[in-house]
Ligand SMILES: NC(=O)C1=CN([C@@H]2O[C@H](COP(=O)(O)OP(=O)(O)OC[C@H]3O[C@@H](n4cnc5c(N)ncnc54)[C@H](OP(=O)(O)O)[C@@H]3O)[C@@H](O)[C@H]2O)C=CC1
């Protein structure tokens with residue numbers, strides 16, 4: 001147990017660590033007083049608790065959001081942008097504390113956590129500006145005594161359910177466009193990472209985001225989800241997480257016909273062709289596979305390496321992977337933190353066991369790290385084939401599954417042989433091949449000669465069962481707007 005003093009996480013600003021939800025501008029416990037423990041995945045220590053809220057608290061947060069909305073939506077886009085800009089600036093000023101909270105509750109190395117704070121803040125800056133560019137249309141009339149005008153209006157009260165793997169960025173990627181468009185949002189963060197969400201809400205309050213416009217509830221996920229998806233006040237649900245939960249929420253939203261955005265699981269292929277630049281391909285593969293210890297929905301899950309470059313790639317890739325330092329994310333130089341919970345480690349072990357039983361070889365790693373139950377050695381498996389579980393299921397851990405292939409059409413078929421379609425990657429130098437393969441891949445995002453595709457300026461999202469909608473970019477605000485067409489008659493009278 002962490003020592004419970006006034007500043008258990010050693011923050012510069014201890015007030016950023018809250019253990020209560022935010023409803024209508026009031027910090028509160030669950031009605032029942034019940035709580036859930038929150039643990040540091042690196043040490044197993046209990047950091048503190050988070051309220052075990054349910055339907056009633058969620059309903060109150062939604063009603064408070066609805067009451068607060070007219071004044072917020074009634075501001076000009078520039079007035080909202082000025083407040084959002086302050087939120088962005090305060091986030092950056094508090095980078096060290098936000099990063100520390102994130103590392104302690106989620107495990108990612110501090111350097112990655114700092115990077116996430118900057119990435120998360122970039123969505124606020126971007127959408128604060130995009131809010132000023134919510135343009136409508138005039139349409140040439142179909143009758144000469146009429147005029148047609150199209151305006152865009154905030155969709156209404158929105159709700160977000162977010163995951164633990166990006167505890168800050170998944171909040172801003174949703175809340176920033178909503179707030180910029182004039183909509184309030186009630187957020188349910190993952191029970192494993194509530195403190196990042198609470199800290200973001202503290203900073204939002206300081207920036208002047210009015211009471212009720214941003215609510216945070218934690219606790220009984222199915223009960224909170226049930227209220228969010230059935231409450232008729234809510235007009236839109238945005239979710240990032242697993243595909244089964246996304247499907248369930250979509251079903252629940254059908255009852256009141258809510259608009260939904262879904263950012264769900266992936267099964268990213270990472271293809272290296274013979275003509276790729278080897279060093280560039282290895283660097284891209286490490287970035288894509290081992291970022292966040294493999295716990296992102298855009299992490300390479302299947303690495304298809306063409307036969308001519310296969311052995312050279314494995315040699316260089318292994319040399320680099322060996323250098324990844326595993327440890328507590330708070331320690332200097334650590335590049336691979338723990339996985340979020342022991343069950344995540346067990347999933348990696350299951351994938352390895354299954355693959356090895358079917359003929360794959362462990363080239364590197366392959367077992368738990370001596371540091372503890374949540375740490376896993378960065379691993380490379382070779383000789384992986386489509387029959388193995390890892391070909392169809394996201395590992396969500398630091399294990400690279402390497403397949404060998406011979407020709408372009410074969411690898412396109414293999415890469416598309418999945419119900420998922422979020423991110424895909426390819427490394428090649430032949431420009432014709434780059435275009436052909438990129439166009440043929442059934443994915444929402446294609447990284448070419450790079451393993452890092454995330455930025456606020458580009459549309460993030462998937463096709464097939466990886467989801468619906470796009471986040472970030474000029475498209476990311478559309479989901480928080482409704483289109484109204486006004487037909488004005490009597491022009492000539
Ligand atoms: N697309 C992505 O970025 C992510 C994908 N995943 C994938 O999902 C797997 C499982 O991860 P996990 O964290 O369990 O993902 P989940 O989909 O279970 O969790 C994501 C969010 O959904 C909430 N949730 C869970 N069940 C319900 C429900 N019935 N109603 C409403 N909300 C609900 C969770 O709440 P609570 O935490 O309180 O249970 C959390 O806030 C991972 O191994 C990975 O494959 C996971 C995270 C992110």
Ligand SMILES: O=C(O)CCCC(=O)O
Nearest residue numbers: 165166240296297298454
């Ligand atoms: O869903 C995820 O895993 C978060 C996306 C990570 C990113 O934005 O790069």
